[in-house]
Amino acid sequence: MRDVGIGEATGKIILMGEHAVVYGEPAIAFPFTGTKIRASVSESVSGNELTSSYHSGSLSNIPEALANVRALTTRLQKELVTPDFQLQIDSTIPAERGMGSSAAVAVAITRAFFDWQERDLTEEQLLFYVNYSEQIAHGNPSGIDAAATSGSHPIFFRKNKEITSFPLHLDAYLLVADTGIKGQTRAAVKSVAQLHEVDQAFTSNHLQQIGRLTKRAQKAIMGNRPEELGLLMTEAHLRLASLHVSNTTLNEYIRLALSEGALGAKLTGGGRGGCFIVLTKSKEDAERIGQKLKVAGVKDTWLQGLGVYQYV
Incomplete structure (x- = not known):
């Protein structure tokens, strides 16, 4: 286990296909590097804690708007068998603006936990955890935010189909x-x-x-x-x-x-x-x-x- 695990992600822009992508139609998106997020996680001696612009303190007192963060970190802690943690999130991605903030948070947190535990993280595992978080945040997400905020190239996306990149x-x-x-x-x-x-x-x-x-x-x-x-x-x-x-x-x-x-x-x-x-x-x-x-x-x-x- 490292002293500190680090995970990063970018914002995203959906160029075409919003909402239709939920119903099996294609969408085009790409990472937007003008906005970024960084998560760092380390061992805590006082229970699970979060430091962010939206909440600082115990995860047990986290506001409902961050329920996806609580659920994701709880699952990662259990499945990776980690000790209590201190999680810090620093982001320049504006929340609730359609730039993939919630998905990027999940990408960065997941990468940070795996890095902390020095565990390899496959793309399939990453998308699994991010989509789990997104279901809590948005109900029926298309998956495009998860794919775009975790990648580095423009993508042509269709739900439950292979994601393809293009120039x-x-x-x-x-x-x-x-x-x-x-x-x-x-x-x-x-x-x-x-x-x-x-x-x-x-x-x-x-x-x-x-x-x-x-x-x-x-x-x-x-x-x-x-x-x-x-x-x-x-x-x-x-x-x-x-x-x-x-x-x-x-x-x-x-x-x-x-x-x-x-x-x-x-x-x-x-x-x-x-x-x-x-x-x-x-x-x-x-x-x-x-x-x-x-x-x-x-x-x-x-x-x-x-x-x-x-x-x-």
């Missing part, structure tokens, strides 16, 4: 913007499920169309066709809005970005708040649109180039 050859920029409103992933996932029960034909049609848009988006990315990708992104957002997983704030920001010359824009993640993404042809366009959005009320923005492996 990101796109001469464009992606602006990630935070609405400042907490996303509501669990509520949005539940709402789509309820809509699917009430009107299966309507819901399935939109979900299938989002799946088709995602497949076309992968081809546009690999063929370096940013204008086409932008149109596909915007259409995907309209489909998601029809499924009631957007909101007025997101829609207004996206309309503003498009009116300022963005190639495309859409929500990213669970929706009903959180973040949205804007595709632009140049860095200058992205910075200009970012400033316009901040004046309009956006809380924060991040910029990432989408050329050959610029995201690494």
